[in-house]
Amino acid sequence: MNPEPSSPLNQEEAPAPMWLIVVFSLLLYAGFLYLDQNGGGFSPQVYAPYRDLADLKTYQPSRGGDDIIRLGEQRYVATCGQCHQASGLGAVGQFPPLAGSEWVTESDPARLIRISLHGVQGPITVKGQEWNLVMSLNATSLGIADKDLAAILTYIRQAWGNKAPAVNVEQVQAVKDETKGRAVQWTTGELNAVPLKK
Amino acid sequence: MLRRGGLLPHQIGGGVMNRGPVIFFSAFLAFAISFFAFVLLPQTQIGRQPLATVDGVANAYPAARPGEAHQGAEIYRANGCVTCHSQQIRQTGNVFDVVLTDAGTNLTAVLTAMNNHLNPAVEFALTDVTNALPKTILKAVPTKAAAEALSKKFTEAGAKTDLRVMPVGPDIARGWGLRRSVAADYLYDTPPLLGSQRVGPDLANVGMRLPDANWHLVHLYQPRAVVKDSAMPPYRYLFTTRKIGATPSADALVFPAGFGPEAGYEVIPTDAARALVAYLQSLRVDASLFEAPMTAPAK
Numbered sequence: 001m002n003p004e005p006s007s008p009l010n011q012e013e014a015p016a017p018m019w020l021i022v023v024f025s026l027l028l029y030a031g032f033l034y035l036d037q038n039g040g041g042f043s044p045q046v047y048a049p050y051r052d053l054a055d056l057k058t059y060q061p062s063r064g065g066d067d068i069i070r071l072g073e074q075r076y077v078a079t080c081g082q083c084h085q086a087s088g089l090g091a092v093g094q095f096p097p098l099a100g101s102e103w104v105t106e107s108d109p110a111r112l113i114r115i116s117l118h119g120v121q122g123p124i125t126v127k128g129q130e131w132n133l134v135m136s137l138n139a140t141s142l143g144i145a146d147k148d149l150a151a152i153l154t155y156i157r158q159a160w161g162n163k164a165p166a167v168n169v170e171q172v173q174a175v176k177d178e179t180k181g182r183a184v185q186w187t188t189g190e191l192n193a194v195p196l197k198k
Numbered sequence: 199m200l201r202r203g204g205l206l207p208h209q210i211g212g213g214v215m216n217r218g219p220v221i222f223f224s225a226f227l228a229f230a231i232s233f234f235a236f237v238l239l240p241q242t243q244i245g246r247q248p249l250a251t252v253d254g255v256a257n258a259y260p261a262a263r264p265g266e267a268h269q270g271a272e273i274y275r276a277n278g279c280v281t282c283h284s285q286q287i288r289q290t291g292n293v294f295d296v297v298l299t300d301a302g303t304n305l306t307a308v309l310t311a312m313n314n315h316l317n318p319a320v321e322f323a324l325t326d327v328t329n330a331l332p333k334t335i336l337k338a339v340p341t342k343a344a345a346e347a348l349s350k351k352f353t354e355a356g357a358k359t360d361l362r363v364m365p366v367g368p369d370i371a372r373g374w375g376l377r378r379s380v381a382a383d384y385l386y387d388t389p390p391l392l393g394s395q396r397v398g399p400d401l402a403n404v405g406m407r408l409p410d411a412n413w414h415l416v417h418l419y420q421p422r423a424v425v426k427d428s429a430m431p432p433y434r435y436l437f438t439t440r441k442i443g444a445t446p447s448a449d450a451l452v453f454p455a456g457f458g459p460e461a462g463y464e465v466i467p468t469d470a471a472r473a474l475v476a477y478l479q480s481l482r483v484d485a486s487l488f489e490a491p492m493t494a495p496a497k
Contacts, residue, residue, distance in 0.1 A: 021219075028227075028230070029230075033238075035234075036242045039243055044244040044247075044381070044489075045488060045489040047380055047490065056488070056491070059292050060488070061491055061493040061494075062361060077256070
Protein backbone atom coordinates (compact mmCIF):
# COMPACT_ATOMS: atom_id res chain seq x y z
CA MET A 1 0.00 0.00 0.00
CA ASN A 2 1.31 3.39 -0.96
CA PRO A 3 1.42 5.79 1.92
CA GLU A 4 -0.80 8.80 1.54
CA PRO A 5 1.48 11.76 0.78
CA SER A 6 1.55 13.86 3.88
CA SER A 7 0.51 17.45 3.60
CA PRO A 8 3.36 19.89 3.08
CA LEU A 9 1.57 22.12 5.57
CA ASN A 10 2.25 19.70 8.36
CA GLN A 11 5.95 19.74 7.75
CA GLU A 12 6.92 23.23 6.69
CA GLU A 13 4.17 25.55 7.93
CA ALA A 14 1.94 25.62 10.92
CA PRO A 15 -1.68 24.56 10.21
CA ALA A 16 -4.41 27.20 10.37
CA PRO A 17 -4.88 27.99 14.02
CA MET A 18 -8.10 26.72 15.58
CA TRP A 19 -9.16 30.20 16.80
CA LEU A 20 -9.15 31.45 13.22
CA ILE A 21 -11.45 28.63 12.17
CA VAL A 22 -13.77 29.41 15.09
CA VAL A 23 -13.79 33.14 14.26
CA PHE A 24 -14.47 32.31 10.63
CA SER A 25 -17.35 30.02 11.60
CA LEU A 26 -18.88 32.69 13.81
CA LEU A 27 -18.61 35.27 11.04
CA LEU A 28 -20.26 32.82 8.69
CA TYR A 29 -23.03 32.21 11.22
CA ALA A 30 -23.68 35.92 11.71
CA GLY A 31 -23.56 36.52 7.96
CA PHE A 32 -26.09 33.80 7.23
CA LEU A 33 -28.35 34.98 10.02
CA TYR A 34 -28.30 38.48 8.54
CA LEU A 35 -29.01 37.10 5.08
CA ASP A 36 -31.91 35.00 6.39
CA GLN A 37 -33.48 37.88 8.24
CA ASN A 38 -33.14 40.45 5.50
CA GLY A 39 -33.15 38.17 2.51
CA GLY A 40 -32.51 40.83 -0.11
CA GLY A 41 -35.72 42.76 0.57
CA PHE A 42 -37.82 39.62 0.55
CA SER A 43 -41.27 40.16 2.02
CA PRO A 44 -43.16 37.08 3.22
CA GLN A 45 -46.45 38.79 2.39
CA VAL A 46 -45.81 39.33 -1.29
CA TYR A 47 -46.75 36.39 -3.51
CA ALA A 48 -47.01 36.28 -7.28
CA PRO A 49 -48.75 37.94 -9.13
CA TYR A 50 -48.11 40.91 -6.82
CA ARG A 51 -44.87 42.81 -7.34
CA ASP A 52 -44.33 44.44 -3.95
CA LEU A 53 -46.15 45.66 -0.85
CA ALA A 54 -47.25 48.89 -2.54
CA ASP A 55 -48.73 46.91 -5.41
CA LEU A 56 -50.46 44.59 -2.95
CA LYS A 57 -52.01 47.54 -1.11
CA THR A 58 -53.77 48.78 -4.25
CA TYR A 59 -55.61 45.46 -4.49
CA GLN A 60 -57.00 45.49 -0.94
CA PRO A 61 -60.78 45.34 -1.21
CA SER A 62 -62.69 48.27 0.18
CA ARG A 63 -65.02 47.17 2.92
CA GLY A 64 -67.68 49.63 1.86
CA GLY A 65 -66.69 52.31 4.34
CA ASP A 66 -64.04 54.89 4.97
CA ASP A 67 -60.96 54.56 7.13
CA ILE A 68 -62.52 56.05 10.25
CA ILE A 69 -65.30 53.44 10.22
CA ARG A 70 -62.77 50.67 9.73
CA LEU A 71 -60.64 51.97 12.61
CA GLY A 72 -63.75 52.32 14.74
CA GLU A 73 -64.85 48.78 14.00
CA GLN A 74 -61.43 47.42 14.80
CA ARG A 75 -61.26 49.28 18.14
CA TYR A 76 -64.89 48.51 18.96
CA VAL A 77 -64.38 44.77 18.54
CA ALA A 78 -61.34 44.88 20.81
CA THR A 79 -63.00 46.95 23.56
CA CYS A 80 -66.74 47.74 23.77
CA GLY A 81 -67.65 44.78 21.56
CA GLN A 82 -66.46 42.35 24.21
CA CYS A 83 -69.66 43.08 26.14
CA HIS A 84 -71.99 44.76 23.65
CA GLN A 85 -71.06 42.08 21.05
CA ALA A 86 -69.80 42.51 17.51
CA SER A 87 -73.45 42.45 16.43
CA GLY A 88 -74.21 45.46 18.67
CA LEU A 89 -77.09 43.52 20.15
CA GLY A 90 -75.62 43.22 23.66
CA ALA A 91 -76.69 40.33 25.87
CA VAL A 92 -80.06 39.81 27.51
CA GLY A 93 -80.07 41.12 31.07
CA GLN A 94 -76.36 41.98 31.06
CA PHE A 95 -75.41 44.43 28.34
CA PRO A 96 -77.97 46.71 26.65
CA PRO A 97 -78.00 46.79 22.83
CA LEU A 98 -76.31 49.57 20.84
CA ALA A 99 -78.00 48.67 17.55
CA GLY A 100 -81.09 50.84 17.32
CA SER A 101 -80.51 52.34 20.79
CA GLU A 102 -81.85 55.89 21.14
CA TRP A 103 -78.88 56.78 23.38
CA VAL A 104 -76.45 55.91 20.57
CA THR A 105 -78.27 57.56 17.70
CA GLU A 106 -79.14 60.96 19.20
CA SER A 107 -78.08 63.56 16.65
CA ASP A 108 -76.04 65.44 19.30
CA PRO A 109 -73.53 62.97 20.75
CA ALA A 110 -73.04 64.94 24.03
CA ARG A 111 -74.75 62.27 26.17
CA LEU A 112 -73.22 59.34 24.26
CA ILE A 113 -69.71 60.75 24.74
CA ARG A 114 -70.38 61.15 28.47
CA ILE A 115 -71.61 57.55 28.74
CA SER A 116 -68.60 56.22 26.87
CA LEU A 117 -66.16 58.33 28.91
CA HIS A 118 -67.38 57.49 32.41
CA GLY A 119 -70.04 54.78 32.13
CA VAL A 120 -73.59 54.83 33.37
CA GLN A 121 -75.34 53.36 36.40
CA GLY A 122 -78.82 52.86 37.73
CA PRO A 123 -82.08 52.49 35.87
CA ILE A 124 -82.01 53.32 32.19
CA THR A 125 -84.48 52.64 29.38
CA VAL A 126 -83.03 51.34 26.11
CA LYS A 127 -85.32 50.46 23.20
CA GLY A 128 -88.32 50.41 25.53
CA GLN A 129 -86.69 48.02 28.00
CA GLU A 130 -85.70 48.80 31.62
CA TRP A 131 -82.07 48.06 32.58
CA ASN A 132 -80.53 48.56 36.00
CA LEU A 133 -76.81 47.92 35.78
CA VAL A 134 -73.41 49.52 36.32
CA MET A 135 -71.27 50.09 33.23
CA SER A 136 -67.93 49.76 34.96
CA LEU A 137 -65.69 49.66 31.89
CA ASN A 138 -65.42 52.87 29.92
CA ALA A 139 -63.05 54.85 27.74
CA THR A 140 -61.33 56.39 30.78
CA SER A 141 -60.73 53.09 32.57
CA LEU A 142 -59.66 51.36 29.35
CA GLY A 143 -57.41 54.27 28.37
CA ILE A 144 -58.90 54.68 24.89
CA ALA A 145 -57.38 57.63 23.00
CA ASP A 146 -59.72 60.47 21.91
CA LYS A 147 -59.08 59.73 18.25
CA ASP A 148 -60.01 56.08 18.73
CA LEU A 149 -63.05 56.92 20.84
CA ALA A 150 -64.35 59.26 18.13
CA ALA A 151 -63.87 56.45 15.60
CA ILE A 152 -65.64 53.91 17.83
CA LEU A 153 -68.59 56.25 18.42
CA THR A 154 -68.82 57.04 14.71
CA TYR A 155 -68.79 53.33 13.99
CA ILE A 156 -71.53 52.42 16.48
CA ARG A 157 -73.65 55.34 15.25
CA GLN A 158 -73.46 54.10 11.66
CA ALA A 159 -73.24 50.30 11.95
CA TRP A 160 -76.08 47.76 12.22
CA GLY A 161 -78.57 50.05 10.53
CA ASN A 162 -77.90 52.97 12.90
CA LYS A 163 -77.91 56.27 11.02
CA ALA A 164 -76.49 59.17 13.02
CA PRO A 165 -73.88 61.80 12.20
CA ALA A 166 -70.20 61.05 12.80
CA VAL A 167 -68.44 62.05 16.03
CA ASN A 168 -65.20 63.98 15.69
CA VAL A 169 -62.23 64.33 18.00
CA GLU A 170 -63.08 67.95 18.89
CA GLN A 171 -66.48 66.91 20.25
CA VAL A 172 -64.85 64.24 22.41
CA GLN A 173 -62.26 66.68 23.71
CA ALA A 174 -64.90 69.33 24.42
CA VAL A 175 -66.91 66.92 26.58
CA LYS A 176 -63.72 65.75 28.26
CA ASP A 177 -62.93 69.37 29.24
CA GLU A 178 -66.48 69.99 30.50
CA THR A 179 -66.43 66.87 32.68
CA LYS A 180 -62.87 67.18 33.94
CA GLY A 181 -62.32 65.45 37.30
CA ARG A 182 -65.37 63.22 37.09
CA ALA A 183 -64.71 59.64 38.17
CA VAL A 184 -68.14 58.13 38.83
CA GLN A 185 -70.70 56.84 36.38
CA TRP A 186 -73.53 58.98 35.09
CA THR A 187 -77.13 58.45 36.06
CA THR A 188 -80.08 58.83 33.72
CA GLY A 189 -81.14 61.98 35.55
CA GLU A 190 -77.76 63.65 35.07
CA LEU A 191 -77.63 62.66 31.44
CA ASN A 192 -81.10 64.02 30.74
CA ALA A 193 -79.98 67.34 32.25
CA VAL A 194 -77.23 67.67 29.62
CA PRO A 195 -78.37 70.27 27.08
CA LEU A 196 -78.49 68.99 23.51
CA LYS A 197 -77.97 71.03 20.38
CA LYS A 198 -80.72 70.56 17.90
CA MET B 199 -8.65 3.73 11.23
CA LEU B 200 -7.75 0.26 10.11
CA ARG B 201 -5.87 -1.92 12.49
CA ARG B 202 -3.65 -4.68 11.17
CA GLY B 203 -2.19 -7.13 13.59
CA GLY B 204 -2.74 -4.76 16.49
CA LEU B 205 -0.64 -2.06 14.89
CA LEU B 206 -1.85 1.40 13.90
CA PRO B 207 -1.47 2.26 10.19
CA HIS B 208 1.48 4.54 10.68
CA GLN B 209 3.27 1.81 12.60
CA ILE B 210 3.14 -0.51 9.59
CA GLY B 211 3.96 2.20 7.10
CA GLY B 212 0.40 2.95 5.99
CA GLY B 213 -0.85 6.56 5.70
CA VAL B 214 -2.73 8.35 8.41
CA MET B 215 -5.67 10.56 7.53
CA ASN B 216 -3.79 13.80 7.92
CA ARG B 217 -6.45 16.09 6.44
CA GLY B 218 -9.08 15.25 9.03
CA PRO B 219 -9.88 18.84 10.08
CA VAL B 220 -10.19 19.98 6.46
CA ILE B 221 -12.60 17.17 5.61
CA PHE B 222 -14.54 17.74 8.84
CA PHE B 223 -14.95 21.46 8.24
CA SER B 224 -15.84 20.97 4.58
CA ALA B 225 -18.59 18.54 5.52
CA PHE B 226 -19.67 20.82 8.35
CA LEU B 227 -19.83 23.77 5.96
CA ALA B 228 -21.92 21.81 3.45
CA PHE B 229 -24.44 20.88 6.16
CA ALA B 230 -24.39 24.36 7.69
CA ILE B 231 -25.15 26.05 4.37
CA SER B 232 -27.99 23.58 3.69
CA PHE B 233 -29.39 24.22 7.16
CA PHE B 234 -29.24 28.00 6.82
CA ALA B 235 -30.67 28.05 3.31
CA PHE B 236 -33.33 25.35 3.49
CA VAL B 237 -34.37 25.24 7.16
CA LEU B 238 -33.57 28.48 8.94
CA LEU B 239 -34.22 30.84 6.02
CA PRO B 240 -37.82 29.75 5.35
CA GLN B 241 -38.43 29.58 9.09
CA THR B 242 -37.31 33.18 9.71
CA GLN B 243 -39.11 34.46 6.63
CA ILE B 244 -42.51 32.75 6.75
CA GLY B 245 -42.32 30.73 9.95
CA ARG B 246 -44.39 33.07 12.09
CA GLN B 247 -47.60 33.46 10.15
CA PRO B 248 -50.31 34.89 12.41
CA LEU B 249 -53.95 33.84 12.35
CA ALA B 250 -55.80 36.40 10.27
CA THR B 251 -58.46 38.85 11.39
CA VAL B 252 -61.55 38.51 9.21
CA ASP B 253 -64.41 41.04 9.32
CA GLY B 254 -63.08 42.49 12.56
CA VAL B 255 -62.96 39.10 14.30
CA ALA B 256 -59.44 38.38 15.51
CA ASN B 257 -57.79 34.99 14.86
CA ALA B 258 -60.68 33.97 12.62
CA TYR B 259 -58.77 32.40 9.76
CA PRO B 260 -57.85 29.68 9.18
CA ALA B 261 -60.31 27.85 11.41
CA ALA B 262 -59.00 24.91 13.39
CA ARG B 263 -60.30 21.60 12.06
CA PRO B 264 -62.94 19.92 14.18
CA GLY B 265 -61.87 16.53 15.62
CA GLU B 266 -63.48 14.36 12.95
CA ALA B 267 -61.98 16.44 10.13
CA HIS B 268 -58.60 16.22 11.87
CA GLN B 269 -58.86 12.41 11.78
CA GLY B 270 -59.99 12.69 8.18
CA ALA B 271 -56.68 14.32 7.26
CA GLU B 272 -54.96 11.10 8.37
CA ILE B 273 -57.37 9.02 6.25
CA TYR B 274 -56.58 11.36 3.34
CA ARG B 275 -52.87 10.70 3.84
CA ALA B 276 -53.27 6.96 4.40
CA ASN B 277 -55.23 6.49 1.16
CA GLY B 278 -52.75 8.47 -0.88
CA CYS B 279 -55.25 11.06 -2.05
CA VAL B 280 -52.35 13.52 -2.22
CA THR B 281 -50.87 11.48 -5.08
CA CYS B 282 -53.56 12.67 -7.48
CA HIS B 283 -55.01 15.79 -5.82
CA SER B 284 -53.20 19.05 -5.15
CA GLN B 285 -54.26 21.65 -2.58
CA GLN B 286 -52.83 24.83 -4.03
CA ILE B 287 -54.59 27.37 -6.20
CA ARG B 288 -52.70 29.53 -8.66
CA GLN B 289 -53.55 33.07 -9.66
CA THR B 290 -52.26 35.24 -12.49
CA GLY B 291 -53.78 38.60 -11.56
CA ASN B 292 -56.82 40.54 -10.49
CA VAL B 293 -59.67 42.31 -12.23
CA PHE B 294 -62.24 44.69 -10.80
CA ASP B 295 -66.01 44.57 -10.86
CA VAL B 296 -67.90 47.84 -10.41
CA VAL B 297 -70.99 47.41 -8.27
CA LEU B 298 -73.75 49.98 -7.94
CA THR B 299 -74.78 49.85 -4.29
CA ASP B 300 -76.99 52.90 -3.87
CA ALA B 301 -78.56 54.97 -6.62
CA GLY B 302 -78.90 58.05 -4.42
CA THR B 303 -81.61 60.62 -5.12
CA ASN B 304 -80.79 61.86 -8.63
CA LEU B 305 -81.94 58.77 -10.50
CA THR B 306 -82.01 60.37 -13.94
CA ALA B 307 -78.38 61.45 -13.61
CA VAL B 308 -77.41 57.87 -12.66
CA LEU B 309 -79.40 56.54 -15.59
CA THR B 310 -77.63 58.97 -17.92
CA ALA B 311 -74.28 57.80 -16.57
CA MET B 312 -75.29 54.18 -17.19
CA ASN B 313 -76.32 54.88 -20.75
CA ASN B 314 -73.22 56.97 -21.46
CA HIS B 315 -70.56 54.78 -19.92
CA LEU B 316 -71.80 51.19 -19.99
CA ASN B 317 -72.73 48.90 -22.84
CA PRO B 318 -73.69 51.23 -25.74
CA ALA B 319 -75.83 48.49 -27.30
CA VAL B 320 -78.19 48.47 -24.33
CA GLU B 321 -80.70 51.18 -23.53
CA PHE B 322 -81.11 51.17 -19.75
CA ALA B 323 -84.48 51.91 -18.21
CA LEU B 324 -85.16 53.67 -14.93
CA THR B 325 -86.02 50.31 -13.34
CA ASP B 326 -82.42 49.20 -13.97
CA VAL B 327 -81.27 51.91 -11.60
CA THR B 328 -83.75 51.27 -8.82
CA ASN B 329 -84.25 47.50 -8.86
CA ALA B 330 -82.04 44.75 -7.51
CA LEU B 331 -79.27 46.78 -5.90
CA PRO B 332 -76.43 46.09 -5.31
CA LYS B 333 -75.94 45.34 -8.96
CA THR B 334 -72.73 44.60 -10.87
CA ILE B 335 -72.72 47.18 -13.63
CA LEU B 336 -69.34 46.39 -15.16
CA LYS B 337 -67.43 43.13 -14.95
CA ALA B 338 -63.72 42.39 -15.22
CA VAL B 339 -62.20 45.86 -15.57
CA PRO B 340 -58.49 45.08 -15.95
CA THR B 341 -57.04 48.00 -13.97
CA LYS B 342 -58.03 49.77 -10.79
CA ALA B 343 -57.56 53.19 -12.38
CA ALA B 344 -60.07 52.37 -15.14
CA ALA B 345 -62.56 51.00 -12.61
CA GLU B 346 -62.18 54.08 -10.40
CA ALA B 347 -62.59 56.41 -13.35
CA LEU B 348 -65.86 54.68 -14.16
CA SER B 349 -67.00 54.73 -10.52
CA LYS B 350 -66.36 58.47 -10.48
CA LYS B 351 -68.94 59.00 -13.24
CA PHE B 352 -71.51 57.43 -10.96
CA THR B 353 -70.47 59.08 -7.71
CA GLU B 354 -70.66 62.43 -9.52
CA ALA B 355 -74.29 61.55 -10.28
CA GLY B 356 -74.91 61.01 -6.56
CA ALA B 357 -74.80 57.22 -6.58
CA LYS B 358 -72.61 54.99 -4.46
CA THR B 359 -70.41 52.32 -6.01
CA ASP B 360 -68.19 49.59 -4.70
CA LEU B 361 -65.13 48.05 -6.33
CA ARG B 362 -64.89 44.29 -6.05
CA VAL B 363 -61.43 42.75 -6.32
CA MET B 364 -61.77 39.55 -8.34
CA PRO B 365 -58.71 37.28 -8.62
CA VAL B 366 -58.28 35.56 -11.98
CA GLY B 367 -56.22 32.64 -13.21
CA PRO B 368 -56.61 29.22 -14.80
CA ASP B 369 -57.46 27.45 -11.52
CA ILE B 370 -59.96 30.13 -10.56
CA ALA B 371 -61.56 29.92 -14.03
CA ARG B 372 -62.05 26.18 -13.40
CA GLY B 373 -63.95 27.06 -10.26
CA TRP B 374 -61.38 25.43 -7.99
CA GLY B 375 -60.93 28.45 -5.74
CA LEU B 376 -61.57 32.12 -5.19
CA ARG B 377 -57.98 33.31 -4.81
CA ARG B 378 -54.47 31.96 -4.74
CA SER B 379 -53.25 29.86 -1.82
CA VAL B 380 -50.72 31.43 0.54
CA ALA B 381 -48.68 30.07 3.45
CA ALA B 382 -51.25 31.23 6.01
CA ASP B 383 -53.86 28.89 4.52
CA TYR B 384 -51.95 25.85 5.79
CA LEU B 385 -51.45 26.88 9.43
CA TYR B 386 -53.39 23.90 10.81
CA ASP B 387 -51.97 21.34 8.37
CA THR B 388 -49.22 19.02 9.62
CA PRO B 389 -47.90 18.24 7.12
CA PRO B 390 -49.40 20.55 4.50
CA LEU B 391 -50.78 18.18 1.84
CA LEU B 392 -49.87 20.40 -1.09
CA GLY B 393 -49.61 17.64 -3.65
CA SER B 394 -47.90 17.94 -7.00
CA GLN B 395 -50.05 15.90 -9.39
CA ARG B 396 -53.42 16.91 -10.76
CA VAL B 397 -54.87 13.66 -11.99
CA GLY B 398 -57.99 14.85 -10.17
CA PRO B 399 -59.10 18.40 -9.48
CA ASP B 400 -57.49 20.67 -6.90
CA LEU B 401 -59.08 20.30 -3.46
CA ALA B 402 -57.91 23.48 -1.69
CA ASN B 403 -61.44 24.91 -1.66
CA VAL B 404 -63.47 21.72 -2.12
CA GLY B 405 -65.47 22.27 1.09
CA MET B 406 -66.92 25.44 -0.32
CA ARG B 407 -67.28 24.12 -3.86
CA LEU B 408 -69.01 20.85 -2.92
CA PRO B 409 -70.61 21.20 0.52
CA ASP B 410 -72.91 18.13 0.28
CA ALA B 411 -71.71 15.22 2.47
CA ASN B 412 -73.80 12.64 0.59
CA TRP B 413 -72.24 13.75 -2.71
CA HIS B 414 -68.76 13.08 -1.29
CA LEU B 415 -69.76 9.69 0.15
CA VAL B 416 -71.33 8.52 -3.11
CA HIS B 417 -68.29 9.86 -4.97
CA LEU B 418 -65.91 7.89 -2.75
CA TYR B 419 -68.00 4.72 -3.10
CA GLN B 420 -68.60 4.97 -6.84
CA PRO B 421 -66.96 8.04 -8.44
CA ARG B 422 -68.68 7.62 -11.81
CA ALA B 423 -72.09 7.75 -10.18
CA VAL B 424 -71.67 11.51 -9.80
CA VAL B 425 -68.76 12.41 -12.12
CA LYS B 426 -69.05 10.88 -15.57
CA ASP B 427 -65.67 9.65 -16.89
CA SER B 428 -64.01 10.09 -13.50
CA ALA B 429 -60.56 8.50 -13.32
CA MET B 430 -60.76 8.07 -9.55
CA PRO B 431 -60.71 4.52 -8.18
CA PRO B 432 -63.65 3.60 -5.94
CA TYR B 433 -62.90 3.40 -2.21
CA ARG B 434 -65.48 0.74 -1.33
CA TYR B 435 -63.52 -0.59 1.64
CA LEU B 436 -64.50 2.61 3.43
CA PHE B 437 -68.13 1.42 3.31
CA THR B 438 -70.13 -1.61 4.36
CA THR B 439 -72.94 -3.06 2.24
CA ARG B 440 -75.62 -4.84 4.22
CA LYS B 441 -79.13 -6.15 3.94
CA ILE B 442 -81.76 -3.57 4.81
CA GLY B 443 -83.23 -4.47 8.18
CA ALA B 444 -86.67 -3.66 9.51
CA THR B 445 -86.23 -0.01 8.57
CA PRO B 446 -83.63 1.47 6.17
CA SER B 447 -80.75 3.23 7.94
CA ALA B 448 -80.75 7.00 7.97
CA ASP B 449 -76.98 6.89 7.32
CA ALA B 450 -77.34 4.91 4.07
CA LEU B 451 -75.97 6.57 0.94
CA VAL B 452 -78.49 8.14 -1.42
CA PHE B 453 -77.49 7.16 -4.95
CA PRO B 454 -78.58 8.78 -8.20
CA ALA B 455 -80.93 6.64 -10.30
CA GLY B 456 -79.21 3.68 -11.93
CA PHE B 457 -76.38 3.40 -9.38
CA GLY B 458 -76.00 1.84 -5.98
CA PRO B 459 -76.23 -1.69 -4.57
CA GLU B 460 -78.75 -4.32 -5.62
CA ALA B 461 -82.28 -4.06 -4.33
CA GLY B 462 -82.69 -4.91 -0.65
CA TYR B 463 -79.16 -3.75 0.28
CA GLU B 464 -77.88 -0.45 1.58
CA VAL B 465 -74.41 1.13 1.74
CA ILE B 466 -73.31 2.51 5.11
CA PRO B 467 -70.17 4.67 5.45
CA THR B 468 -67.58 3.62 8.04
CA ASP B 469 -66.16 6.10 10.54
CA ALA B 470 -63.14 6.49 8.24
CA ALA B 471 -65.35 7.55 5.31
CA ARG B 472 -67.23 10.01 7.52
CA ALA B 473 -63.97 11.48 8.83
CA LEU B 474 -62.57 11.81 5.32
CA VAL B 475 -65.68 13.65 4.16
CA ALA B 476 -65.56 15.90 7.23
CA TYR B 477 -61.97 16.72 6.27
CA LEU B 478 -62.92 17.46 2.66
CA GLN B 479 -65.72 19.72 3.88
CA SER B 480 -63.26 21.58 6.10
CA LEU B 481 -61.05 22.53 3.12
CA ARG B 482 -62.04 26.12 2.46
CA VAL B 483 -59.94 29.02 1.22
CA ASP B 484 -62.63 31.64 1.56
CA ALA B 485 -61.14 34.54 3.55
CA SER B 486 -59.56 37.64 2.07
CA LEU B 487 -56.05 38.01 3.49
CA PHE B 488 -53.75 40.98 3.21
CA GLU B 489 -51.31 38.92 1.14
CA ALA B 490 -54.10 37.46 -1.02
CA PRO B 491 -56.76 40.16 -1.28
CA MET B 492 -60.16 39.58 -2.82
CA THR B 493 -63.71 40.67 -2.27
CA ALA B 494 -65.12 37.62 -0.55
CA PRO B 495 -68.57 36.54 -1.69
CA ALA B 496 -71.37 37.26 0.75
CA LYS B 497 -71.91 34.39 3.14
